Amino acid sequence: MKPNITISLPSLIHRIGREAVKQAQAIANQFDCDLKRVRRSRNWEVIGEAIKIQSFSTELKNQGDGRFNFLIKKVDTGLLSHSDKLEPLEVKLARLIAANSNITLAELIHITDCTLAEARTARLNSDAW
Numbered sequence: 001m002k003p004n005i006t007i008s009l010p011s012l013i014h015r016i017g018r019e020a021v022k023q024a025q026a027i028a029n030q031f032d033c034d035l036k037r038v039r040r041s042r043n044w045e046v047i048g049e050a051i052k053i054q055s056f057s058t059e060l061k062n063q064g065d066g067r068f069n070f071l072i073k074k075v076d077t078g079l080l081s082h083s084d085k086l087e088p089l090e091v092k093l094a095r096l097i098a099a100n101s102n103i104t105l106a107e108l109i110h111i112t113d114c115t116l117a118e119a120r121t122a123r124l125n126s127d128a129w
Helices: 012-016 018-030 050-063 068-081 089-099 105-112 114-129
Strands: 005-009 036-038 044-048
Touching: 005 068, 012 018, 012 068, 018 036, 018 050, 044 050, 044 068, 050 068, 068 105, 089 105, 089 114, 105 114
Parallel strands: none
Antiparallel strands: 005 044, 036 044
């Protein structure tokens, strides 16, 4: 299970407008993300897995009309602090093993929070190359 992240979007409606927010909510739902108000305040937040939020941001960029510039900027800035979650586990394990071939399984498990079986599989795959 991948943990959800939350990115704060202060005064979203004041910045992009109600109709743009409604469109952004529909796009967010396509990527299994929630774009919603924080209780009864004027602040909003987007909640979801980091990779899905990144896909949501990419789709907003593909809309291309500039209405979502504030939202895109805030989401991309928020994703910078979660860059470790944007990389799939297999790729991260392969990168760590390639960077340090003497890394132990315990270190891999500690760094990536993977299982012993996943660490062993990554080590086996890296040795096959």
